[in-house]
Amino acid sequence: MTTGKKWLRPHYYFQHSYKLLGVIERLVKKNTGILKASLRKIKVDFLVAGTQKGGTSALDVYLRSHPQICMANRKEVHFFDNEKIFRWGLIKKLFYHSNFNPESHHRVIGESTPIYMYWTEAPKRIWQYNPEMKIIIILRNPVERAFSHWNMERDRNKDKLTFWDAIQQERERCREALPFQHRFFSYVDRGFYSQQLRSIWHYFSEKQTLILKNEDLRYNPINTLKRVTDFLEIDAFHHIEATSVHHRPYITYMTSKEKDYLIYIYMDEIKILEKMLCWDCSDWLA
Numbered sequence: 001m002t003t004g005k006k007w008l009r010p011h012y013y014f015q016h017s018y019k020l021l022g023v024i025e026r027l028v029k030k031n032t033g034i035l036k037a038s039l040r041k042i043k044v045d046f047l048v049a050g051t052q053k054g055g056t057s058a059l060d061v062y063l064r065s066h067p068q069i070c071m072a073n074r075k076e077v078h079f080f081d082n083e084k085i086f087r088w089g090l091i092k093k094l095f096y097h098s099n100f101n102p103e104s105h106h107r108v109i110g111e112s113t114p115i116y117m118y119w120t121e122a123p124k125r126i127w128q129y130n131p132e133m134k135i136i137i138i139l140r141n142p143v144e145r146a147f148s149h150w151n152m153e154r155d156r157n158k159d160k161l162t163f164w165d166a167i168q169q170e171r172e173r174c175r176e177a178l179p180f181q182h183r184f185f186s187y188v189d190r191g192f193y194s195q196q197l198r199s200i201w202h203y204f205s206e207k208q209t210l211i212l213k214n215e216d217l218r219y220n221p222i223n224t225l226k227r228v229t230d231f232l233e234i235d236a237f238h239h240i241e242a243t244s245v246h247h248r249p250y251i252t253y254m255t256s257k258e259k260d261y262l263i264y265i266y267m268d269e270i271k272i273l274e275k276m277l278c279w280d281c282s283d284w285l286a
Contacts, residue, residue, distance in 0.1 A: 042097040042100055042102065042109065043109070043130060044096075044097075044100070044109050044110060044111060044129070044130060044133070045108040045109050045110060045130075045132075045133070045134060045232070046108060046109075046110040046133065046134040046135065046136060046232060047110060047111060047112070047113070047116060047126065047133060047134075047135050047136065048060060048063070048110065048111070048112035048113075048114070048136045048137075048138070049113065049114065049116035049117045049122075049126075049135050049136065049137055049200070050114045050115070050116060050117030050118060050137050050138070050139075050196070051114055051117060051118070051137065051138065051139055051140060051145065051190060051193065051196075052114040052115060052118070052145075052149060052190060053114075053140065053145050053148040053149045053152065054114065054137075054138040054139055054140040054145060054214050055138045055140065055212075055214045055217050055218065056075075056112050056114045056138055057075065057112075058217060058218075058243050059112070059136070059138060059212075059217060059228075060075050060112040061243045062221070062225055062228075062237070062240070062243060063110065063112075063228075065237075066229070066234070066237060067105060068105065068106060068107040068108065068234045068235060069106065069107075069108055069109075069110060069232070069234065070100055070101070070102040070103065070106035070108070070109045070110070071109075071110055071111060071112070072099040072100055072110075072111035072112075073099050073100070073101065074099065075111075075112050075113075076112065076113045076114070076115075077096070077099050077111050077113055078113055078115070079092075079095075079096045079099075079111075079113070080113070080116055080119065080121075080122040080125045080126050080129075081113065081115050081116060081119035081121070081122050083121075083180070086121075086125065093129075099111065107234050108232050108233075108234060110232075115183065117135075117137055117193075117196045117197075117199075117200060118181055118186070118190050118196055119180075119181060120180070120181065120199070123199050123200045123202065123203045123204070124203060126203070126204075127203035127204065131203075131204075132208070133204065133208065134208050134209075134210070134231065134232065135200060135204060135208060135209045135210070136209075136210045136212065136228065136231070137197070137200075137209065137210070137211050137212065138212045138213070138214055138217060139193055139211060139212070139213060139214060139273075140214035141214070141281075141283070141284040142188075142190075142191025142192075142193070142262070142266050142269070142270070142284070143191075143254075143259060143262040143263060143266060143284065145190070145191055146167065146187040146188055146190070146191055146262060147163060147187075147250075147254045147258070149186075149187045149190065150163045150166055150167075150187050151248065151250050151251065152248070153184050153185070154251060155248055155251065158184050159184065159185065163187075163252070163254065163258055164255070164257070164258055166185065166187060167187055167188050167258070167261070167262070170185055170186070170187060170188050170189065173185045174186055174189065188262070188265065191266060191269070192266075192269050193269070193273055194269060194272045194273050194276055197209075197211070197276065210227065210228065210231040211277055212224060212227070212228075213279065215283075221240055221242060221243075222237075222240055225237050225240060263285055266284075267285065270284050270285060
């Protein structure tokens, strides 16, 4: 006589496995994007992986206008930073590929999700998906980036604190997201670019990454986009119209106290970055 839980016969497991497969099959059939993606051998070739509030939206607009580039159906797919999706097993790749509809004239496939460079698990996941992935990153003055980030979250009603209080309390507030990074209140932490780049270069060679300066895309888009097309090994843009996106009016301006505080925090980081990238970032300290 057995005690405890009742033993289940083998056919029970097979029956429920087939039911699960049936559910998955119906989901795939309902979503033509997933079905098409499963039939095609799609491989995403490049990512615009950061930084948030660094100019990724403007670059995304430019890339969508290039006839040889297939961008995702929407900006910010949030695949490689999605902890729930990465519990799905094999079907997660079908979900990812459902965001793309490449055509015969497309030579490369890409997407823009700026949190990837900041998300600790993302570089490894990207490498596991495609070791030959090309990664584009745009860096902005971290002081300006932090303030722009706070304005965005304040505008979305996600943060009620003043900028000064937000950066003073950031470390304590971000503990609630551990062991992951905080998606909303990480204003200062995201500006430490050097460690994020090292994490990416741990899996990818420097030749697989293109690091751009926000100011170059903003004030010299022709030459900057030529670097992008050369990096992706596609034809240059035939015509470029300057684009400006997400320029929301700020609800307030950064005070000299706030700016000086952030410059002090980032001073050593900026010097490290200058050596890493052979950049002149003296304007970021002005």
